[in-house]
Amino acid sequence: MNAHRLSQRLRSSLRGWGGVGAMAVACALTVVFVLLPLAQSKGADGSVGTGGQGVAQGRQAKAEECTDPQDQSLSPTGGGATTTIDEIKARKDRRLIVGVDTNSYRWGYLDPNNASGALEGFDIDLVHRIAQDILGDPEAVSFKAIPTSRRIEAVESGEVDMVVRTMTINCDRIKQVAFSAPYFRTGQQVLAPKTSTITGFNATLANKKVCSAETSTALDSLKAAKGNKIPDSVKIVEPVPNQLDCLVKLQLGEVDAVVTDGALAASQAAQDPAVELKGPPFTDEYYGVAMNLKADDLVRQVNRTLRSYIDDGGWTASYAKWLHATLDQGDKKSTSATPPAAHYK
Amino acid sequence: MSVRAAILAATMTMGEVEVTHPPKSTTAPPGSGLPTMPVVPPPQGQPVPPAAAPGSPAAPEPGPARRTAFAEGADKLRAAATTEPGRLRIIGALLALLVVLFGAITAWQMSDRAAAADDVLNRSQPLSSDAADIYRALADANTAAASGYLAGLQEKPAMRKGYEDDIREAADKLVTAAANSDAGSESAKAIAQLNEQLPEYKGLVETARANNRQGFPVGGAYLRAANEKMQKQMLPKAQDLYTWENQRLQSDYADAKAFPWAALGLGVAVLAALVWAQRRNYQRTNRVLNHGLITASGACVVVLLWLVVGHTVARAGLNDSYDHGVRSLNVLQDARIASLTARSDENLSLIRRGADTQKVGDETRDAYAVGYETQIGQLASALAKADSLADDSAGQKPVADANSFMKAWKDRHVVAQGLNDKGNYQQARDKVIGVGKDPTSVCFDNVDKALVTALDHEQAEFKQAATGGRDAFTGLPYGAAVLAVLAAAGAVLGIGRRLSEYR
Numbered sequence: 027m028n029a030h031r032l033s034q035r036l037r038s039s040l041r042g043w044g045g046v047g048a049m050a051v052a053c054a055l056t057v058v059f060v061l062l063p064l065a066q067s068k069g070a071d072g073s074v075g076t077g078g079q080g081v082a083q084g085r086q087a088k089a090e091e092c093t094d095p096q097d098q099s100l101s102p103t104g105g106g107a108t109t110t111i112d113e114i115k116a117r118k119d120r121r122l123i124v125g126v127d128t129n130s131y132r133w134g135y136l137d138p139n140n141a142s143g144a145l146e147g148f149d150i151d152l153v154h155r156i157a158q159d160i161l162g163d164p165e166a167v168s169f170k171a172i173p174t175s176r177r178i179e180a181v182e183s184g185e186v187d188m189v190v191r192t193m194t195i196n197c198d199r200i201k202q203v204a205f206s207a208p209y210f211r212t213g214q215q216v217l218a219p220k221t222s223t224i225t226g227f228n229a230t231l232a233n234k235k236v237c238s239a240e241t242s243t244a245l246d247s248l249k250a251a252k253g254n255k256i257p258d259s260v261k262i263v264e265p266v267p268n269q270l271d272c273l274v275k276l277q278l279g280e281v282d283a284v285v286t287d288g289a290l291a292a293s294q295a296a297q298d299p300a301v302e303l304k305g306p307p308f309t310d311e312y313y314g315v316a317m318n319l320k321a322d323d324l325v326r327q328v329n330r331t332l333r334s335y336i337d338d339g340g341w342t343a344s345y346a347k348w349l350h351a352t353l354d355q356g357d358k359k360s361t362s363a364t365p366p367a368a369h370y371k
Numbered sequence: 372m373s374v375r376a377a378i379l380a381a382t383m384t385m386g387e388v389e390v391t392h393p394p395k396s397t398t399a400p401p402g403s404g405l406p407t408m409p410v411v412p413p414p415q416g417q418p419v420p421p422a423a424a425p426g427s428p429a430a431p432e433p434g435p436a437r438r439t440a441f442a443e444g445a446d447k448l449r450a451a452a453t454t455e456p457g458r459l460r461i462i463g464a465l466l467a468l469l470v471v472l473f474g475a476i477t478a479w480q481m482s483d484r485a486a487a488a489d490d491v492l493n494r495s496q497p498l499s500s501d502a503a504d505i506y507r508a509l510a511d512a513n514t515a516a517a518s519g520y521l522a523g524l525q526e527k528p529a530m531r532k533g534y535e536d537d538i539r540e541a542a543d544k545l546v547t548a549a550a551n552s553d554a555g556s557e558s559a560k561a562i563a564q565l566n567e568q569l570p571e572y573k574g575l576v577e578t579a580r581a582n583n584r585q586g587f588p589v590g591g592a593y594l595r596a597a598n599e600k601m602q603k604q605m606l607p608k609a610q611d612l613y614t615w616e617n618q619r620l621q622s623d624y625a626d627a628k629a630f631p632w633a634a635l636g637l638g639v640a641v642l643a644a645l646v647w648a649q650r651r652n653y654q655r656t657n658r659v660l661n662h663g664l665i666t667a668s669g670a671c672v673v674v675l676l677w678l679v680v681g682h683t684v685a686r687a688g689l690n691d692s693y694d695h696g697v698r699s700l701n702v703l704q705d706a707r708i709a710s711l712t713a714r715s716d717e718n719l720s721l722i723r724r725g726a727d728t729q730k731v732g733d734e735t736r737d738a739y740a741v742g743y744e745t746q747i748g749q750l751a752s753a754l755a756k757a758d759s760l761a762d763d764s765a766g767q768k769p770v771a772d773a774n775s776f777m778k779a780w781k782d783r784h785v786v787a788q789g790l791n792d793k794g795n796y797q798q799a800r801d802k803v804i805g806v807g808k809d810p811t812s813v814c815f816d817n818v819d820k821a822l823v824t825a826l827d828h829e830q831a832e833f834k835q836a837a838t839g840g841r842d843a844f845t846g847l848p849y850g851a852a853v854l855a856v857l858a859a860a861g862a863v864l865g866i867g868r869r870l871s872e873y874r
Binding site for chain 1: 523524578582583584586587588589590591592593595596723724725726727728735737791792793794796797800
C-alpha cells in the first residue's frame with residue numbers, strides 16, 4: 027500500500043508542478059543527494075506532511091497490497107499548478123462537465139414531472155456545490171448521463187471532468203482514476219418486501235431467490251458468501267443489466283430479495299413503500315468523486331469542497347432531504363448517516 | 372386351368388392384332404380359329420350381354436373351377452371382338468369412357484387449381500397479411516408505449532389511442548388467426564402463447580406508466596422489461612406465425628400454378644383415339660365425315676385449348692400477383708418493422724439513459740443507440756429493395772417519399788443525439804418526442820404513412836393480379852364437364868350410326 031502511495035505521490039507531484047516544478051525538484055534533489063542524503067524524503071514531500079515514516083513503510087510493503095483505498099486521496103491543502111481548473115475556467119461554455127446517473131432515484135435522477143428537466147438527488151447536490159466552488163455558479167454544470175460500465179472510460183478519455191455517480195472507491199479503480207476523499211459510506215445490503223421473513227444477509231435467505239446486477243459487487247459478494255455467510259440453498263437468479271431491474275423482478279414476485287449497495291437499495295425502497303432494507307450493510311464501501319489521474323489540482327479542489335460541504339452542514343441537509351427517510355430504519359441511524367472522515371495520503 | 376390361360380392369352384393377342392391391322396372387309400373375322408370358346412355368338416346383330424349371360428351358367432358342372440367375374444368379362448369382350456359390331460361397340464364404349472374421364476380429370480384438376488387460386492386470394496394471403504399485421508401491431512404498440520413514456524405528461528391523446536388501437540388490433544387478429552389454425556399445430560401454440568403474453572406485456576407497460584407518473588425511475592425499468600418481452604418473446608413468435616402463414620401461401624401458390632399434366636395428357640390421348648377411330652372408319656367405309664366423332668373431337672380440342680390457355684393466363688396472373696404483390700408486400704412489411712424498431716430504440720435510448728450498454732468492438736455503447744443504427748440501416752436496405760420491386764410510379768412514389776423522410780429522420784436524429792451527448796437532455800428529448808423544432812417524431816410518422824400508402828398500393832396490385840389469375844379458371848371445370856359429356860355423346864352417336872348399318 028505504501029509503496030503504491032509513494033509512487034503515486036511522486037508521480038502526481040511531478041505532474042502537478044509542471045515543467046518548472048520538476049526542474050526545481052531536480053535541482054533540489056541534486057542538492058539533497060550531494061548535501062543531505064538523510065533528508066531526501068522531506069525534500070520531495072512538499073506539504074503532504076506524512077513524513078519519512080510512510081516512505082520507510084512503503085519500501086517494505088508489496089505493490090499489490092491495497093487496503094483502505096478510500097484513504098488515498100490528495101490533501102485539499104496541496105499546492106501546485108491549477109492547470110485543469112484553469113482549463114475549465116477558460117472554456118467558452120464555462121461549465122463543469124460531470125458524468126452522472128439519471129436513473130438513480132434520490133441520487134441522480136431526472137423527474138419526468140419536473141418541467142425544467144433539472145436533475146436532482148444527493149449526487150446532484152454535491153455537483154452543484156463543486157461547481158459553485160470552482161466557477162462561482164452552482165448551475166454552471168453540463169450533466170452527462172454515463173452508463174455504469176463507461177464511468178472509468180469517460181474519465182480517462184477526458185469526456186467528462188469528473189464522475190459523481192454512486193461510484194465505489196476500490197483498489198482496481200484507483201489505478202485508473204483519481205478519487206476524491208470519500209463522501210458517502212455504504213455497504214451491500216438486502217432489500218425485501220416488508221412482510222418477508224428475510225431479516226438480512228444471513229440464514230433467513232435460505233431457499234430464496236436473490237437478484238443482483240451484472241458485474242456488480244453484490245453479485246460477487248453473493249457468490250463468495252454462498253455456503254458460508256448465507257445458506258447454500260440461496261438461488262442467485264440470472265443477473266440483470268441494472269440494479270433497478272431487480273426492483274421490477276421483486277415487485278413482480280420473480281425474486282424474493284435484492285442485494286445491492288445500501289444507497290441504491292434505499293433508492294429502490296423510496297420507490298416502493300412495500301419494500302424495505304433488511305439488516306445492516308454487510309460490507310464497507312465508500313463513494314468518491316472520480317477524476318482523471320492527471321487532474322491533481324481538481325482532486326484537491328473537490329476535497330476542499332467536500333471538507334467545507336461537510337463542515338457547514340450542507341452534506342447533512344442533503345442527506346436529510348434525499349436519504350434519511352429510507353436509509354435510517356426507524357430510530358436506528360444508518361452507518362451512512364454520518365459523513366465519512368477524510369484521511370488523505 | 373393353365374391350358375385355358377394359355378389359350379386366353381393367345382386369343383387376346385389375336386384380338387389385338389386384329390384391331391391394329393383390321394381387315395378391309397366388313398365381314399366377321401374367322402371365328403373358327405377359336406374352337407374353345409364356350410359360347411360363339413351369332414355373327415351379326417346379337418348384342419354381347421345376352422349371348423354371354425347364359426354362357427356362364429351354361430357350365431355349372433363341377434369340372435371347371437368357378438370362374439371370376441373378370442374372366443367372364445374378358446370372355447365376353449373376346450367374344451364381342453370377333454365381330455365388327457362388337458368391335459364398334461367396344462370402340463364406342465372406350466371412346467366415351469376416355470372422353471368422360473378426360474372431362475372429369477380436367478374438371479377435377481382445374482377446380483383444384485381454382486380453389487387454390489381462390490385460397491391465395493381470399494384465405495392464405497389475407498392470413499399471411501393478418502400475421503404480418505399482428506407483428507406490425509405489436510411492434511407499433513411497443514413503439515407507441517416507448518414514445519408515450521418518454522413524452523410523459525406531454526403524451527398526446529392520439530399517441531395513447533394509437534397504442535390502445537394497436538393492442539386491440541393485435542388481439543383481434545390473433546382471434547382470426549386462431550380460428551384459421553389447426554388445433555395442436557405450431558401456429559396454434561404460438562397464437563396461444565401470444566394470447567397469454569399480450570396481457571402480461573400490457574401490465575408491464577401500464578406499471579411503467581404509473582411509476583413514471585409518480586416520478587419513479589423504476590418505470591423505465593418496467594418499460595425495458597416490457598420491451599424485452601416484446602422483442603425477445605412476442606415478436607419472434609409473431610415472426611414464426613408469419614413465416615408459417617407465408618408457407619401456406621406459397622403452397623397455395625404452388626397448388627394453383629401446378630400444370631395439369633394429367634388432364635393435358637389424357638386430352639391428347641383422347642384426341643389421338645378419336646382420330647384413330649375416324650381413320651378406321653374412313654378405311655372401312657370410305658366415308659370421310661362422321662358427325663358424331665367430329666363433334667367429339669371438336670369438343671375435346673376446345674377443352675384442351677381452354678385448359679392450356681386458361682391455365683397459362685391464370686398462372687401469369689398468379690405469378691404477377693406474387694412478383695408485384697407478395698414480394699413487394701414482404702419487403703415493405705420488413706421496412707415498416709425496421710422503422711418501428713428504430714423508433715422505439717430511439718425513445719428507449721433516452722428513457723434508459725445508458726442503463727443498457729453493449730460492446731461494439733472495443734467500444735462500450737448504449738445498446739439502444741446501436742439498435743437504432745442497425746434498424747435504420749435495415750430500413751434503408753428494405754426501401755432500396757422495395758424501390759427495385761415497385762413496377763409503376765404509383766408504387767415507387769411512396770417508397771421514394773419514405774426514403775427521403777428516412778434521410779431527414781437520420782439527420783435530425785444526429786442533431787438530437789448530439790444534444791444528448793452534450794448533456795442537453797431536455798432539448799434532445801423535446802426533439803424526439805416532437806415538441807421541439809425539427810422533431811424526429813414527424814419524420815418517423817411520415818415514413819410510416821408513406822409505407823402504409825405503399826403497402827396499400829401493393830395490396831391492391833396483388834388483389835388485382837390474383838383476382839385476374841383466379842378468374843381465368845372461372846367456368847373451366849364446368850365447361851370441361853359439359854363439353855366432355857357432349858364429346859362423349861358425339862362419340863357414342865357417331866359410333867352408333869355406324870353400328871346401325873349392321874341392323
